Amino acid sequence: MVLWRREGFAEDAWAFLADDAEAPETGSIVVSLKRWLAEREALASRTGPVGVAVDAGADAQAHLPELANRPLVALAFAKFADGRSFSYARLLRDRHGFKGELRAVGEVLIDEIPLMLRCGFDSFDVTNAPTLAVLEAGRLPGPPIHYQPGSGGDEAPAGVRSWRTISAARQG
Amino acid sequence: MPDVITANRLADGVVVFQTADAGWSEDFNRAAVLPDAEATKAALARATEDVTRNLVVDAYAFAVETRNGHVAPKALREAIRAAGPTTRRDLGKQAEGHAPLSGPTAVKEADHVSL
Amino acid sequence: MYHYDDFDAAFVAARVEQFRDQVARRLSGELTEEQFRPHRLMNGLYLQLHSYMLRIAVPYGTLNSRQMRKLAEIARKYDRGYGHFTTRQNIQYNWPALKDTPDILAELSSVEMHAIQTSGNCIRNVTADHYAGVAHDEIADPRPYAEILRQWSSLHPEFSFLPRKFKIAVNGAAHDRAVIQAHDIGLQVVRNNEGEIGFTVYVGGGMGRTPFIGRKVREFLPERDLLAYIEAILRVYNLEGRRDNKFKARIKILMHEKTLETLRDEIETEFAARDAKALDLPPEDVARVAAFFAPPELEPKKPVSDRVERRKSKDSRFASFFASNVVAHKVPGYVVVTVSLKAIGAVPGDASADQMDAVADLAEDYSHDELRVSHEQNLILPHVALDDLPAVYDRLASVDLATANAGAVTDIIACPGLDYCTLATARSIPVAQRIAQRFGDGARARSIGPLKINISGCVNACGHHHVGQIGILGLERAGEETYQITLGGSADENAAIGQITGPGFSSENIVGAIDTIVETYMGLRRRDDETFIEAFRRVGLAPFKEALYERSAGSDI
Ligand code: HEM
Numbered sequence A: 001m002v003l004w005r006r007e008g009f010a011e012d013a014w015a016f017l018a019d020d021a022e023a024p025e026t027g028s029i030v031v032s033l034k035r036w037l038a039e040r041e042a043l044a045s046r047t048g049p050v051g052v053a054v055d056a057g058a059d060a061q062a063h064l065p066e067l068a069n070r071p072l073v074a075l076a077f078a079k080f081a082d083g084r085s086f087s088y089a090r091l092l093r094d095r096h097g098f099k100g101e102l103r104a105v106g107e108v109l110i111d112e113i114p115l116m117l118r119c120g121f122d123s124f125d126v127t128n129a130p131t132l133a134v135l136e137a138g139r140l141p142g143p144p145i146h147y148q149p150g151s152g153g154d155e156a157p158a159g160v161r162s163w164r165t166i167s168a169a170r171q172g
Numbered sequence B: 001m002p003d004v005i006t007a008n009r010l011a012d013g014v015v016v017f018q019t020a021d022a023g024w025s026e027d028f029n030r031a032a033v034l035p036d037a038e039a040t041k042a043a044l045a046r047a048t049e050d051v052t053r054n055l056v057v058d059a060y061a062f063a064v065e066t067r068n069g070h071v072a073p074k075a076l077r078e079a080i081r082a083a084g085p086t087t088r089r090d091l092g093k094q095a096e097g098h099a100p101l102s103g104p105t106a107v108k109e110a111d112h113v114s115l
Numbered sequence C: 001m002y003h004y005d006d007f008d009a010a011f012v013a014a015r016v017e018q019f020r021d022q023v024a025r026r027l028s029g030e031l032t033e034e035q036f037r038p039h040r041l042m043n044g045l046y047l048q049l050h051s052y053m054l055r056i057a058v059p060y061g062t063l064n065s066r067q068m069r070k071l072a073e074i075a076r077k078y079d080r081g082y083g084h085f086t087t088r089q090n091i092q093y094n095w096p097a098l099k100d101t102p103d104i105l106a107e108l109s110s111v112e113m114h115a116i117q118t119s120g121n122c123i124r125n126v127t128a129d130h131y132a133g134v135a136h137d138e139i140a141d142p143r144p145y146a147e148i149l150r151q152w153s154s155l156h157p158e159f160s161f162l163p164r165k166f167k168i169a170v171n172g173a174a175h176d177r178a179v180i181q182a183h184d185i186g187l188q189v190v191r192n193n194e195g196e197i198g199f200t201v202y203v204g205g206g207m208g209r210t211p212f213i214g215r216k217v218r219e220f221l222p223e224r225d226l227l228a229y230i231e232a233i234l235r236v237y238n239l240e241g242r243r244d245n246k247f248k249a250r251i252k253i254l255m256h257e258k259t260l261e262t263l264r265d266e267i268e269t270e271f272a273a274r275d276a277k278a279l280d281l282p283p284e285d286v287a288r289v290a291a292f293f294a295p296p297e298l299e300p301k302k303p304v305s306d307r308v309e310r311r312k313s314k315d316s317r318f319a320s321f322f323a324s325n326v327v328a329h330k331v332p333g334y335v336v337v338t339v340s341l342k343a344i345g346a347v348p349g350d351a352s353a354d355q356m357d358a359v360a361d362l363a364e365d366y367s368h369d370e371l372r373v374s375h376e377q378n379l380i381l382p383h384v385a386l387d388d389l390p391a392v393y394d395r396l397a398s399v400d401l402a403t404a405n406a407g408a409v410t411d412i413i414a415c416p417g418l419d420y421c422t423l424a425t426a427r428s429i430p431v432a433q434r435i436a437q438r439f440g441d442g443a444r445a446r447s448i449g450p451l452k453i454n455i456s457g458c459v460n461a462c463g464h465h466h467v468g469q470i471g472i473l474g475l476e477r478a479g480e481e482t483y484q485i486t487l488g489g490s491a492d493e494n495a496a497i498g499q500i501t502g503p504g505f506s507s508e509n510i511v512g513a514i515d516t517i518v519e520t521y522m523g524l525r526r527r528d529d530e531t532f533i534e535a536f537r538r539v540g541l542a543p544f545k546e547a548l549y550e551r552s553a554g555s556d557i
C-alpha cells in the first residue's frame, strides 16, 4: 500500500487498527466506525489523534455529523464501482464542514482519482499497479475543466454559466 | 457434447475460433472440435493464456453437433455469431465464405405470404 | 441548436485523449479487460455478439446536416456502411475495431458529438420530445433543459458510479412524446398559475424485467431548483439504491421497496438540506442556453399549398405519405416530416451511409439544416415548407425512405435482438420484418390506423415492449425462440404497462398471432376511427385472449 496526495507520494503517519488490536497510548490511529462509536471515551483519553474508517456498506450517513470533527476520516471503496463514498465525501465536506484529512481506501483506481479529488478526498491508499505507474509518471487523466462545482477546494467558477468550473492547478 | 472454443480478437473484436494448433481462425470450419470435457478444459486453459497475453477477450466453449454431415453450433446464438446477422447475409462471416457449412434448423424462416 | 464553445470543445477533446490513452494501455496489455471495461463503457463501447459496438449520443435527438454526414462517413470508413438508430436517440455502429475507436471519437468531436455516458452506471444521454420547438402544444422547448442536464451530468464526480444506469427524459409539450414515465426521472415542463416555468417530476419509471411507470414526486418544481432537486434525487439513489443485485438496482426498485411516500420524503429532506454548493439555476443561464434553440425565422405562409393538393389528387402514394408522415408545424405553411426508417421488410432503425447523406442533404436544402432522431427509431425533418413537400418526398423515395407508415402497424420499434446482441434470448428484427411484410403498405395497413408494436429480444426491454400497444418479448424455451405478447401498453401521458395474453408463440406462429389480434380489433371496433388502444381500453384483454387461444388454430401452447 502506498499513500498518495495531490502533491505526490507521502509517508503515512496513521496506523489503521484492526478492531481487536489494542490501541497504543500514543501516535495517530484510525479505528473502525463501530469501534469508535463503542469506545469513543476511552479512545479520547489517549494522547494521539483518532481517525475513523467508514465502510461504505455501513449506514454511515447518520453518523456523518459526529465525524466532522475528526482529524481523519477514511472512506472505503469496497469495489471501485461502489460509488457511495463519493456522496459521503461531499456530505462531509460541504454539509458537515469536515476540515480534516479525507482518505480513500479500498479499490482506488487511476481514472477515479480525479473524481475523488473533486469530491473532497485528499489522500489515497493505492495498491493497484497500473494506477501507481500513472501516478509515478505524474499525469492525472481527464479534463481540468468541469461542468459542476466540486468540493476539492481548488476550483474556480469558469465565468460563463453557473455550473462550470476550472481546476486551478490539479497537479502538485 | 463436443465443444469449440471461441473468443473475440482484442484489437478489432472479430470473432475467432481456436484451431487444432492452439491458434485462432476467423473461420468456424477450421475450429478444433473438442470431443470431451477434458479436451475442452485443456483448450480453455490455452485460450485463457491468450486472454492473459491480451490477444483475445471473452474466451469460452460452446456446444457443437453434427448436422447433415457437418459440424455446426448447437445454439442459435452461436450459429448467428459464427455466421453473421440472419437479417443481413452480406455481413459477417457468411459474407466472407466462413459460415458453418450447416446452419441450425432454427435459422430457416417460416415462409409467410402477405395477405 | 446548441453549439460548443471553447469550454465544451476542450472538454470533449480532453475526454477523447483520455480514452486514447486508455485504449493504448489496453492494447499494450497494461490494463486487463476487467480494468478497461468500465472505461470503454463510459465511452459507449460494448463488446457485442459479432464485434465491438459503439453507441454515440445524439443529445435530445437533434442533429444538423454536418453531423449526419459525419455519421455517414464514420459508417463508411470505420464500419460496414450503416448505423442503427435506437429508441434512446442514439446511433450504434455494430462493427468498429477497438483500435479505431479513439479516431472515431476524435472525428465526432470535430462535429460537436461524443459517446460520453452512453453506457455505464451513470447518467445517460438525456432524451426529449423529437418535435421539440415545432410542436403546437408546446409549453416550452425541453431541449435547453436537456442540454443543461447533459452538461451538468458530464463526468459528474459524485454520480459516475451509481448503483445502475440512470435515464432522464424531458417533455415540453402537453402530449408526451418522450415516454417520460418510463425513465428514472421524467420531467414535464409546466407553467404554474403565475405563468412561471417549472417541472412536474416523475421518478422510478423503467422497463427491464420488472417494469414500472414513473410516479409523481413533485407537482411543480421551479426552474431555478432543477439541478439542486435532481442532485437530491441522485444522492438519495446513490446512497440507498441496491448494490447487491443488479436486477434490483434501478431507482424504480428503491421506490417500490420504500414506497413512493418515503422516497419522496427523503428526496425532499435532502433537497431542503442543500448547502451552498447546491446549484441554483439562474434564469440568465437558462436564457443563454435557450438562445441556441431559437427556432429558425420562418415566414408564415398559406396553410394550404396548391402544389401539394394537386400532387395528392393524382398520386395516391404521396397522399398516404401526407396523411401519415406529415404533421403541421407551429408556423402556418410549414410541416414536420417523418422519414421512416421502417421500409417494409427493412431493419427498423437502420440507415445506410447513403441514406444518411441523402437526409443530410434534404435537411440542408429544405429544413434549415436541422434533423431529429425519434425514439420510434425514425428521422424527422422539422421545418419543411409545405410547397417543398413534393420535392422532399421524391428525393426520399429515391433512397427508399418515403414509406408512408409513421405511427402505423408497420412502424415497429425493435431492439437488435439475437442478430447482434449478446444478451438476447431471441431475434427481434426478423419478427419485425415479417410482421411488416404481412401487413404491407396497402389498403389493409391503412385501414388498421395508428397502432404501435414494440419488440424486445430479451427481458431487458430495450425495444420498450412493455409500453407497446402490442408488445412482443422474445424468449428462449428449450433451445427454440418463443414470443410472449402483451397488449394495452402505452408510452404517452397515459403510460401503461401491457398485459400478457398468455403462453408464447413460436417463431412460425408469432406473425399469425399478431394478425389475429389485429383482425380481432378490426372486428370489434365501433367506428373506423376507434384506434386499437381505445378499443382495447374499452373491451380489455378477454376478446383477444379468446381469439388467440381458443379460436386460433395457429397458437401453440
Ligand atoms: C446491443 C446492445 C445493448 C445492450 C447490451 C443493452 C443492455 C440493456 C440492459 C441490460 C437493459 C436493462 C437495464 C435494467 O433494467 O436495469 C437495457 C434497457 C434498455 N435499453 Fe438497452 N441494450 C442494448 C441496446 C439497446 C438499443 C439498441 C436500444 C434502443 C433501441 C436500447 C434502449 C434501451 C431501453 C429503452 C431500455 C429500457 C429502459 C430502461 O429501463 O432503462 N438498448 N438495455
Ligand code: SF4
Pocket: C415, C416, C417, C418, C421, C422, C423, C424, C425, C456, C457, C458, C459, C460, C461, C462, C463
Ligand atoms: S432487449 Fe435484450 S436483446 Fe434487445 S437489445 Fe436489449 S439486451 Fe439486447
